[in-house]
Amino acid sequence: MKQSICWLRRDLRLHDHHALSMALQNGPTTVVFVFDTHILNKLTKKSDRRVTFIHQSLTEIENELVKKGSSLVVLYGAPEVEIPKLAEKLNVTDIFCNRDYEPYAKSRDKEVEKKLASKKIKFHQFKDSVFFEGHEIVNGSGLPYKVFTPYKNNWLHQFESSNKNIPDYECPLKNIRKFENPDSIVNKDWYKIIGFQEIESILPGGTKEALKRMKRFDGVMADYKEARNFPAVDGTSSISVYIRFGNVSVRDLIRSAAPKKSEGAATWLSEVIWRDFYQMILDQFPHVAEGSFKKEYDNIKWQGSDSHFQKWCEGQTGVPIVDAAMRCLNETGTMHNRLRMIVASFLIKILLVNWKEGERYFAEKLLDFDLASNNGGWQWSSSSGCDAQPYFRIFNPYTQSEKFDAKGEFIRLWCPELKSLSNKEIHRPENVPGYPSAIVNYELNRLKALKMYEAVKKA
Ligand SMILES: Cc1cc2nc3c(=O)[nH]c(=O)nc-3n(C[C@H](O)[C@H](O)[C@H](O)COP(=O)(O)OP(=O)(O)OC[C@H]3O[C@@H](n4cnc5c(N)ncnc54)[C@H](O)[C@@H]3O)c2cc1C
Incomplete structure (x- = not known):
């Protein structure tokens, strides 16, 4: 019988989640997060708001999973070791995750895939954190754009040609694997395990917090074109950290802006397209991570x-x-x-x-x-x-x-x-x-x- 793992990384939510949706369709699914030592060891300060943000987001996910009789498996270590080890332990046939375009993430995923292949476990990756991937928006010669405006025009053209179709990857949790977890994020002191301290933040992690901000911004989006320039005014969405860690999906953002007719909504959508553009640049021209594009x-x-x-x-x-x-x-x-x-x-x-x-x-x-x-x-x-x-x-x-x-x-x-x-x-x-x-x-x-x-x- 098929058994899935859905490995969460920069997509800390349980709705409109491409990999989770596919994992649940494949078979009973265990949801996993790895506190990655390759990343954590590089953080010199051991009280880091990002770590607290992740912890809060995972706690929210855990509370949702517990309601369905399941739990989030949290691991600490090198993903290329931990993920294959867990897959064997649970006798899993397929691992699902969403693509990440950063150079480290690409090499990590290659390594994980290789290790899994040697154990005959399938590794599936999906588009999720961007609306269009690098190869989908290309110029007349089939090459990636280097300038934003023609990229954006093509992006909008393809979006409109699809009748503004915005996929919503449903995640019915009835197919989640049911088990009890004494090591869950709420049952253990995970800050201690990973060697970090909790730190207060003005932007707490989690989907509920993200949706609260989106709701507030929905009411003022029409004014964004002007209001976004003034730091003393609450004129922007403050959603960047929530989209960074995937508490909401990029499709959630587009769903909120696309039907609106105001200039503010068009300008905001354009900023979300800048985000896709820079993800594409990093994916297609990875040398930018080391030095100048030019x-x-x-x-x-x-x-x-x-x-x-x-x-x-x-x-x-x-x-x-x-x-x-x-x-x-x-x-x-x-x-x-x-x-x-x-x-x-x-x-x-x-x-x-x-x-x-x-x-x-x-x-x-x-x-x-x-x-x-x-x-x-x-x-x-x-x-x-x-x-x-x-x-x-x-x-x-x-x-x-x-x-x-x-x-x-x-x-x-x-x-x-x-x-x-x-x-x-x-x-x-x-x-x-x-x-x-x-x-x-x-x-x-x-x-x-x-x-x-x-x-x-x-x-
Ligand atoms: C030097 C510099 C460094 C930056 N570093 C980051 C960073 O590390 N992470 C980050 O998310 N943004 C970064 N930005 C872009 C931008 O400043 C932030 O996305 C924005 O301030 C976040 O606030 P908001 O969510 O209220 O944005 P809003 O104005 O409400 O915009 C909505 C969303 O669109 C995206 N967006 C907006 N502007 C940009 C932009 N210029 N480039 C790419 N995406 C954009 C973000 O996801 C943002 O959340 C940087 C900009 C500059 C000039």
């Missing part, structure tokens, strides 16, 4: 210093909008998209620090860290990416601040030293006790950045 940009001679990088990390640059954004990141693990663009541009083109340093820092701190989107965002900001802003476009943090935080509300929240300044003074303060002076001169360093970039353009 390889000549790897030759830039960065002139910035370690101490300036450190001040940027700590939110002590003397540029209020940058400092407020970095302090918010350090404190909460979140940062508004407008601020991500401002701080990235400032680090690269004003502090003249290699964008890889900023990418690494965001990867360590962001709750919604996603290799494809983070790398895409940093390559866009540094002009080294596929469809990046031109190298001579350099955000002026002071005018950005005046435009997008005109009353200094966001700055006041994170830089209390500046609280009493007027709305005019707060963007470029001088000689404020307790607050640093600007560590570099914006106008001068802007010119240095242009020279630094021109040197590699001419070479």
